[in-house]
Each structure stands twice: as structure tokens, then as C-alpha cells.
Amino acid sequence: MIEIKNLTKIYTTPHQQVLALDNVSLTVNKGEIFGIIGLSGAGKSTLIRCINMLEKPTSGTIIVDGEDMTLLSKDELRLARQKIGMIFQHFNLLSSRTVFDNVMFPLEIAKVPRKEAKKRVAELLELVGLKDKARAYPSQLSGGQKQRVGIARALANDPKILLSDEATSALDPETTRSILKLLKDINRQLNITILLITHDMNVIKQICDRVAVIDKARIVEIGDVLTIFSNPATPTSRSFLDSIIKSEVPEDLLHLAQNNKESSRLVRISFIGSSAGEPIISTMIKKFDIKANILYGNIDRVKDIPFGNLILEIMGEPVIIKEALDFLKDNGLEIEVLKNAPSSN
Amino acid sequence: MLHLLTSFDYHTFMIMLSGDYGIVAEKVLKATWETIYMIFIATGLSYILGLPLGIILVITEKGHIAENLFLNRILAFLVNTVRSIPFIIFLILIIPLTRMIVGTSIGTTASIVPLTLAAIPFVARLVETSLKEIEWGLVEAALSMGATNWQIITKVLIPEALPSITLGIAITTINLIGYSAMAGIVGGGGLGTLAYYYGYQRYDNLILWTTVIVLIFMVQGVQTLGDKATAKLNEKRR
Structure with missing residues (x-):
């Protein structure tokens, strides 16, 4: 649906050149929710703006629904943009218009006959649950309601793609959840492809099918959300995960482990899917002559699949510890040794 | 056309309002009407030309919807040039142009020419400032x-x-009230002429002070109206 090939964007100022996107390539499939996560300044905002040419790429191609956006004439681009909805962090609603007229705005731009447009606006307000706010002005709405208006407006011209530019970043967690749910419903009901950018891993976790991690103008990792959550390949991805899953071992726990007289190891065990439900740890303890102390753990769900993290201190003979860890690996768990606690000598 | 409009409206106005109020009242009323007429037309005309100019100044800026730095700089230069000439000098400078357009350089209708031309760049800058208050996100949303x-x-x-443009109209009108008094000194008509000839040259304090009071009420009225409309x-x- 969206195919970005070798996209590079350089901002030129009189004093310097800033590389905002460095040879970025990615494909968004039809009907999926694709997330791009990155810190501010990583280039994600530039990337999403290149898709509807709000930013002109320095080089590279952007193919949306079979059309190369970089080759369109001004008029062709305007028509193409009418089929790409966009929602914004700060909503960008017109303060001079009521909710109804704000949703009407893109229909006016597309010169949809007034009678037809009014019917469409009514449908959209129903869809986003703001039927009773039609006559209100944006200033009279809460943040969540404003974003609902933004979503209704973005959907007015039946777009095939919805671009979301940090749409929930200005909202509280509760409202964020409800807006994300609305986006997911829209994705399912209307089969709209959604490309969103965010700096919040929770957004990715809640609604995305696939994710790309962007860091310093480059895509450093791209893949299935579940895969990246269970096995992040880059430090950037790891740090984003840490922001929502506290997998860092608290300092005092490390001390506890170090003070132990026996030979011990601190390990992080990550598990996903079915293995989360099996008693592998207890089997391990029964099978090997070791002791295990659970220091920290959590289980989360990504797209309805359980996913978790357990930090264990395993004590015993080093050889047996190694055998025990191999046993866990054989059972499909990800093992990371955090610390070899000093042995008693 | 403009002449017809003034003479007709002025007489109607005087018959309705002046009656036997005496010479001072009659003179002040006549001059007040002339000032209102000058200001009203000059403000209107300066917005017809200054509003588009202000919009062009904004949209031709770097990164805006119709970026054209060459045009932007030329217009900005013209605007600054006119704004840097004191109005009283500008008034004299453009007398030939005024004669060309109106046929004379004396009287209320003739004053409208310099008043309008001086106000256009002022209006353009006010409009420019108003438009720049709008968040770029709104333009970006419309583009998307x-x-x-x-x-x-x-x-x-x-x-x-x-709302901001409306407030600008009040500011412009008030500025033009001041300018029109200067135009009055070189025969532009209105309250300025009255105050100058009767107040200054004939030491008629009654007329001088009446003029001042009328001007104060005019300015207060316009500002209040502008504030109310904006609110x-x-x-x-x-």
C-alpha cells in the first residue's frame, strides 16, 4: 500500500546541512497498522510528512497505492492527498468552525455537493461518537473529543490510508487508550491502512501489527511487533521496551545477589506465547540440583499473546547452572545472563 | 460620483441634525461629517488593497504556500518605504497623483487619496501580523x-x-483619524481644517476644544466598537 524506497531528506540551511532521513526503505501492507517509533529528532516526523509530500524528499521514491507521489504534478498531488487522511498531535482543528463544519472542511475542499457532504458528516460524527457535539466549537471540547473530530475529518473523503502524527501524544493514558481503540476499530471496519508515528511503546503495543524503529535518521529495526518485543535486536529497541517493561534489575537486588556466598548467576528469561503457560521453571528446579530465586517478573500482552520477563538468581555449581540454562533454551526461552555473581573465593 | 455622494448626504445630515444650533455646532457637525466620510472611504479602500497585500506578504515567505522570495522582498521594501515617509510629507509628495485621480488636491475627496495610499502598507503589516498568529499546523492540515x-x-x-483582523481595522481607523487632521491643515477638509483655521489662525478656542472633544469621542467609539466586534x-x- 505504501512503499518507501531509499528515501533521503536533507534540510539545507545557510550554515549547515542536516540529514533527517538516511536511505530509508520500508513497505506498509494493505490493511495493517504500521508503527514507526523513535525519539524526537530521530526523523519520524519528516518520514510521515514525506508520504503525503508535506515535506519534499531529497531523493528516493514513495509509492502510495501504485502512484509515485514524488512524480505527481501539483494538481495530481492535491487529488492524491484527498485520499490520504492525516491526524495530528495538536489536532489542528479550525477554531472558527463548529465540529460539524470542521468535518465538512475536507468535503468542501473536494467540492462534494453540500447535501451529500452533510449526510457524510452526520455519519462520521456517529462513527466517532460525537453526534451530540456537532454544534460545539473545538474550544468547548476535551483533548480526546478534539482528536475524535480530527479522525472524523481525516476519514471524510474515504481515504485508503490514514497517517497519524503522534495523535495520542498530547492525551492522557485513559484517553489515549480510547483513541487507539477507535483507530483499531476503524482499521478493522473500514479496512484502512494506518501508518502512525509515536515515541510511546504503549501505542505500538496496543494497536500495531508491525513496527519500524528509527534512530538518527535510519531505520535500525523493522518487523513484527511480537518479534521485536520478545527479542529486540538493537539497543534502541531495547531502550524503548524498557520504557514500558521494567526489565532493569533494581540496584538493591544486584547487591543481594552479590552478597550471596554460593556461586550464583543473575539471568533474565524472556518468554512469549505458549511457553508462558508451561511450568518450565519448576521443571528445571526439579530436574537440576540448583536453587532459583525469583527477583522480578512481569507478564504483559501484545496482540493477545502473553509475553513476559523474569529475573532469576540461580544458585548452584556453575556446571549445573549451565546445564539448567541450556535446558531453558531448549524449551524456547530467551536467556540473557545479566551478572555472574562473584563466587565465594 | 464621490462628490455627489458627499453633497447629498451632507445636506440631509445637516437638515436633520443642525437646525438652529448655531454657527459653532453647524461648523463642527459639517467638519465631523467630512472626517467620517474621509475615514470611512479611506479605511475601506485601504483594506480592499492592503488585505491582499498583507496576505501576499505572508504566503510568499520562505516555506509558505506560495513561496516567492523575490516578490516578497520587493513588496516588503515598498511597504517599508511608504511607511518611513512622514504622512505630512507623503501628502505633499503625492499631490500630482492626487490631482490626476481626483482632479484637485483640495477638499475631502482629494484627501482620501493620500490617506488610502498611506494606510495600505500599514494595513498590510497589520494583516501580516494577524495571519502569522495562526498556527502553521492549521495550514498543514489543510494542505494534507x-x-x-x-x-x-x-x-x-x-x-x-x-478577530485579530477586526481589531486591526479599529487601529487603522483610529490612525486615519489622526492622519486626516494633518490632511486638514493643507486644505483636506474635516475637523483638521476646522481646528487649524478657526482654532489656530483665528484663536477660536471654542471651536478648537469642541473639535478635540469630538475627536476623543470618535476614537473611543471606534475602539469600543472594534473591541466589541472582536470579543x-x-x-x-x-
């Missing part, structure tokens, strides 16, 4: 929907800046 530049101007920029427009927006 595939709006044309004309649609962005008429559906985003002007409606969103309207009304902002009522639901904020």
Missing part, C-alpha cells in the same frame, strides 16, 4: 487534505485571523 492556495486563504487564513468573534473560539 489537498486544499488549493485559494482555499487555504479563504477557508483557513482569513476566518482564523478574523463577539472570539466568544466561542476561545
